[in-house]
Amino acid sequence: MAVEIEKKFLVNSHEYRNMASACHTIVQGYLSKEPERTVRIRIIDDKGFITVKGKTIGCKRLEFEYEIPLDDAKDMLKLCLSPILEKKRYIVNYCGYKWEIDEFEGYLAPLVIAEVELPDESLPLQLPAFIGEEVTGNPKYYNSNL
Numbered sequence: 001m002a003v004e005i006e007k008k009f010l011v012n013s014h015e016y017r018n019m020a021s022a023c024h025t026i027v028q029g030y031l032s033k034e035p036e037r038t039v040r041i042r043i044i045d046d047k048g049f050i051t052v053k054g055k056t057i058g059c060k061r062l063e064f065e066y067e068i069p070l071d072d073a074k075d076m077l078k079l080c081l082s083p084i085l086e087k088k089r090y091i092v093n094y095c096g097y098k099w100e101i102d103e104f105e106g107y108l109a110p111l112v113i114a115e116v117e118l119p120d121e122s123l124p125l126q127l128p129a130f131i132g133e134e135v136t137g138n139p140k141y142y143n144s145n146l
Helices: 068-075
Strands: 002-010 022-033 037-044 047-054 060-068 081-094 098-106 110-119 132-135
Touching: 002 098, 022 068, 037 068, 060 068
Parallel strands: none
Antiparallel strands: 002 060, 002 110, 002 132, 022 037, 022 081, 037 047, 047 060, 081 098, 098 110
16 A cells, blocks of 8 residues: 655745746546545556545545556546646755655746655744745645646
């Protein structure tokens, strides 16, 4: 069983761009957006993925992600509920953790959200300077609700 422990934050500056080790283009849609289960199709650069997530409780939830053929991912995106999200994802390594900073495009611009996955929710977390308000557990900021 795969359990995801993730904290989510708003971003207060673009400083992360200078700290990033990588930047990816992401297109994603949802086949299911029910709170008990979401099924996401995502294309990251030139690779396709399907992800099934369980209900979020605090900062934990079940998550299963598998790579799928790119052409399948493109066809599955056509079956997804509207809207399809587009974003740039910057990867920043900071104090032993990998931060993923998403700059949303289109109708969601200029929204920027940072996420960090933790091995244990009780571990202390040093925040980079670009981190603003914590929004972990706030359904308004779930990708499936954006």
